[in-house]
Structures are given as C-alpha cells and as structure tokens.
Amino acid sequence: MAKADGGLALVRLVERQDSLWDGGAPLWLNPLPDAAGLVPAFAGFAQRLDHARQQGIPFGEWFVPEKPVPAAIVTMSKGKERAQFLLSMAAAAVAPGGLLALVGETRLGIRSATQLFAELGLEAGKLAHGGHGALWAATVNKPVLAPVFPEGWESVFDGPAGLRLCALPGVFASGRLDDATAILLGTLESAGPLDGRKVLDFGCGCGVITAFAVQGGASVTAVDVDALALAATKRTLALNGLEATVLASDGLSDVTGSFDLILSNPPFHDGASVDLGVAERFFADAKQRLKRGGRLRIVANRFLPYREPIERAFGAVVTVYEDTRFQVLEAVNAVPARRP
Numbered sequence: 001m002a003k004a005d006g007g008l009a010l011v012r013l014v015e016r017q018d019s020l021w022d023g024g025a026p027l028w029l030n031p032l033p034d035a036a037g038l039v040p041a042f043a044g045f046a047q048r049l050d051h052a053r054q055q056g057i058p059f060g061e062w063f064v065p066e067k068p069v070p071a072a073i074v075t076m077s078k079g080k081e082r083a084q085f086l087l088s089m090a091a092a093a094v095a096p097g098g099l100l101a102l103v104g105e106t107r108l109g110i111r112s113a114t115q116l117f118a119e120l121g122l123e124a125g126k127l128a129h130g131g132h133g134a135l136w137a138a139t140v141n142k143p144v145l146a147p148v149f150p151e152g153w154e155s156v157f158d159g160p161a162g163l164r165l166c167a168l169p170g171v172f173a174s175g176r177l178d179d180a181t182a183i184l185l186g187t188l189e190s191a192g193p194l195d196g197r198k199v200l201d202f203g204c205g206c207g208v209i210t211a212f213a214v215q216g217g218a219s220v221t222a223v224d225v226d227a228l229a230l231a232a233t234k235r236t237l238a239l240n241g242l243e244a245t246v247l248a249s250d251g252l253s254d255v256t257g258s259f260d261l262i263l264s265n266p267p268f269h270d271g272a273s274v275d276l277g278v279a280e281r282f283f284a285d286a287k288q289r290l291k292r293g294g295r296l297r298i299v300a301n302r303f304l305p306y307r308e309p310i311e312r313a314f315g316a317v318v319t320v321y322e323d324t325r326f327q328v329l330e331a332v333n334a335v336p337a338r339r340p
C-alpha cells in the first residue's frame with residue numbers, strides 16, 4: 001500500500017479523473033489508505049483487516065456488488081498474482097461500457113498494467129501519472145467472467161509431514177514451503193509435545209504451521225490480517241481433514257485467551273518496504289497471551305534485529321537454532337521464583 005505523500009499524490013490522480021466518478025459511486029478494491037475523506041463517495045472493500053477498519057469499509061476475500069457498478073478501481077498490490085486476482089474481481093463487477101482502473105506505485109509494478117489488463121482481454125491506456133505511480137484504465141465493453149472463488153484460484157502443494165497446502169494469489173509462500181518455516185517446524189520437538197496444548201499461529205499465511213500443530217494434537221488458533229491468507233488456511237485445514245479456529249486479527253488485536261505456545265514466522269514487509277513494526281508489536285503483546293511457563297518461538301532471517309525487542313518484552317531470549325540465513329528464537333513467560 002502507498003504511504004504518506006506518494007499515497008496522497010496517487011489519491012489525487014484518481015480524484016481528478018472525472019470519467020471514474022461521472023456515472024456515480026465507483027467500487028474501489030483495496031482503496032489507498034489516504035482515500036477516505038479526500039475523494040467523493042465510493043464503495044470500498046479491503047482484504048486487510050487493518051485497512052478495512054481504518055476506512056470503515058467491508059473486509060473479506062472476495063466481493064460481489066449487489067448490482068454492476070459504473071466503474072471500479074483497483075489499487076495495485078505487491079505481486080502480479082494478487083493484482084490479477086483483484087483486477088478480475090473488479091472487472092466482473094463493472095457494468096457493460098463501464099470503466100476499470102488500476103492505480104499504484106511504480107515500485108509495486110504498475111508498469112505491468114497493460115499486461116494485467118490484456119490477460120482479461122482488455123486494452124488499457126494510461127490516464128495519468130505522478131506520485132511515483134500511475135493510473136491505467138480500460139473500458140469493459142463485454143462482460144468479464146472471473147473464475148469462481150476459491151476453487152478457480154487455488155492450487156495445492158506438498159507441505160511437511162504429508163500435509164497438503166492450499167495456495168491462493170499473493171498468500172505467503174504459495175506453492176512452496178518457506179525455508180524459514182520448515183526450520184521452525186523442525187525445531188518443535190524441543191518445545192515439548194504438541195498433543196493437548198493450546199497453540200497460537202501468528203500470521204498463519206497458507207496455514208502450514210497451524211495444520212502441522214493440529215496434526216500433532218494441539219488445539220490451534222490461527223490469525224492473519226489478510227483475508228486471503230485466512231481463506232487459504234481454512235482450505236488447507238479442509239484438505240487435510242483438520243480443524244482449528246481461524247481468526248482475522250491485526251497483530252493480536254482480536255486474540256483472546258491464553259496459550260501454551262505461540263509460533264510464528266513474523267512478517268517484516270509492508271507492501272514493498274521492510275517494516276519491523278508489526279513484529280515488534282507482536283513481541284510486546286505476545287507475553288499477555290501466554291500462560292505462565294508458556295513459550296513464544298519464532299523464526300526469522302538472521303539480519304532481523306529481533307533479540308532486543310523480545311528480550312525487552314520477556315526479560316530473556318534464547319537462540320534455539322541458527323545457521324547462515326535463519327535464527328529460531330524462544331522466550332518463556334517465566335513463572336516468578338517462589339519466595340523462600
């Protein structure tokens with residue numbers, strides 16, 4: 001998502017295009033964060049819980065308006081697959097003769113706009129550029145049929161311990177088990193038996209950690225801020241005949257109860273930039289969600305400075321595993337020492 005001044009400039013690009021507003025309120029999928037209050041009314045929909053809440057718009061993985069819309073705008077997202085997914089969803093919502101627009105930053109790949117439109121059989125032209133990005137649009141002259149969600153968008157790939165995992169567009173590690181996640185799972189034996197324990201999987205992505213822990217006998221709560229990640233986790237569970245609680249949450253905002261074990265391969269990106277804020281907030285909040293003696297165990301690239309914030313929250317941090325690329329860190333919600 002665009003931020004600060006660049007974001008504002010992109011919002012202005014959209015606002016100035018009369019053709020997008022003339023027919024009535026357009027639909028805007030994943031609106032730029034600065035859009036609310038700055039542009040005329042639009043029907044918004046967001047796939048990130050935090051963005052939906054900030055803008056007071058519906059949250060979900062797939063959106064079908066009650067009736068076709070005069071125009072639809074899509075904000076470019078990181079990764080061609082997710083952008084194609086959003087553009088298809090928006091194209092299917094546009095009334096015949098209506099306009100489909102794609103706005104976004106150069107660093108997120110807006111230059112591939114013509115190709116993204118072409119895959120839907122649409123010919124796009126650049127309406128405007130500025131703010132390190134551009135706005136492209138095409139007239140939707142004949143109906144575009146989007147594949148049914150989720151069946152038409154998912155693929156299945158092999159995970160650890162015989163698990164089958166669901167890949168959806170733009171969900172982390174879709175199509176291939178992430179090396180760091182594999183390392184984290186490989187260390188779990190030393191965290192004690194999973195059987196009968198309450199586990200929280202923070203940033204569940206396609207649900208690989210969740211499915212692994214449920215298969216080991218744990219009762220698992222999986223959380224993610226991205227609706228498509230939650231959909232992928234539910235499909236992964238269904239594919240393997242497993243059950244867990246799958247919750248939308250921004251950080252631990254919507255998590256209640258306390259856990260024996262919190263597991264995560266925490267996010268360190270926001271769009272195209274490195275952002276350690278989510279992970280740091282998660283470390284600070286994790287202790288409140290652990291039972292006495294409960295453990296936080298995370299995997300991260302070695303270059304990420306996570307020891308210090310974990311130590312600050314828990315008082316101590318232990319390296320469970322490290323190699324040239326990754327580290328697995330653990331902290332325990334220590335039982336206070338008994339007074340003599």
Ligand SMILES: C[S@@+](CC[C@H](N)C(=O)[O-])C[C@H]1O[C@@H](n2cnc3c(N)ncnc32)[C@H](O)[C@@H]1O
Pocket residue numbers: 172173178181202203204205206207208209223224225226229249250251252264265266267268278
């Ligand atoms: C590195 S991926 C890990 C995915 C999965 N656990 C795995 O190991 O393959 C991090 C996940 O954190 C999610 N995430 C990012 N920001 C978040 C936030 N504020 N709250 C909850 N989850 C978030 C992302 O959507 C992504 O699915």
